[in-house]
Amino acid sequence: MRRVVITGAGSINALGASASETMKAMREGRCGIGELEFPNVDRLSIRIGGQVRDYDEAAFFNRQQVALYDRFTQFAMLSAREAVQQSGLTFSGDLAAHSGVVLGTAAGGMNTWEDNYRAVYEEGKNRVHPFVVPKLMNNAAASHISMEYNLKGPSFTVSTACSSSNHAMGQAFHMIRSGACTAMITGGSESMLTFGGIKAWEGLRVMSKDACRPFSGNRNGMVQGEGAGVFVFEDYDHARARGADILAEVSGFAMTSDAADIVMPSQQGAGRAIAGALKDARMSPEEVGYINAHGTGTAANDKTECAAVANVFGAHADSLMMSSTKSMHGHCIGGTGAVELLACIMALRDGVIAPTIGYEEPDPECALDVVPNEAREVAVTGALSNAFAFGGLNAVLALRKV
């Protein structure tokens, strides 16, 4: 089996317009959550989110591209550009044939759906733009990345709600590890901060009106974000042979299903995924210094996740650090695992542990070291990234310092 490493990273989200800006904000414990700005926001009871601000699509894309790129595709394209540039790879010949794209998204071209529904239902128009279908389809971002970089191997989109990115990156990892591919562009993207997107979430009554405070005793729900994270995963030998800068190694991955409830998380399902990722990576529990938590800030997730970690790690649970960066960038839904992987890279490569901000009071049911409010400098050699989706679909990645 081949080893798999990360040789490029890119992102855009409420914390910054690049991977490095995002990591800088995480290091500073900055909050990217604020008042939402879009039409009809006054008709919502939830009015905060981790929105990408001061964003001008015309600064990055020409008119034809804008006609084809939904906001979620634009975020993915910008992130992919950064990641591929950092990797230094150009794709042609055999490498192109053995490289592809696996991206996660929960809602795909939500803005396109919304804009065009408005046009036909609200404004009574009888005609929509001819590219509505290729613009809104969930695989649009993956396809445009494959076209842009000449990636001719397997490419597809994974949609498992809040686990989409981790499931996607897990597939990319498997394809390189098995020898089927040499390099994969992978991660996820989401842009559902629209009137309809928030209205739908509002109905579940799990959203906070003021802040995302994961693990804090006074937490009162999740806050949505948007954005993308895209990475270059590469065969270790291939990366070494060309002298690439390696950010971290992806060592293991596991997926489980709760087979229980459509919205309530399960400690067993989460725990089996965490234990499975350790086993797959041949990583001992003691090797894990940092966990990027799913940490949504809901009552249900946070206590279930802490119980799962405590159960899998036993006494070592008290020695490891676990933070939720959703407190800063919001819950980027299908793109969230990819944005959060940056926190794992920062922990392993730079020895900086991103904090859980907004932490105000302890919760006895979340009695782990959640790195409250301030980043910490600690060298770690092993890290996990958790994602637990509605529908009971869990996906956990294990990473190592290289």
Place this chain on the structure above:
Amino acid sequence: MAQPQTVEEQVRGILAEQAMLDLDDVTTESTLEDLGLDSLGLVEVIFAIEETFDVQVPFNANEPDKSEFDISSVQKIVDGVQSLIDAKT
């Protein structure tokens, strides 16, 4: 013509439908636990109340006990709905 239903009858009706019980099994003393309603069922009940009475129920599933809207018994829910209706006029 049938008598218009009282708020209590309508709330009991919503709860009975959600809990898949006979209307007679939903008394004003019942708790949501008695009725076998879980958190997801409760969120649907809140939605049905909002639709039926055209009110906004202040309720966050993350902190049901801290909510201004008391859900500790059917009677409390009826009282809460009544005060939301009164507040409208």
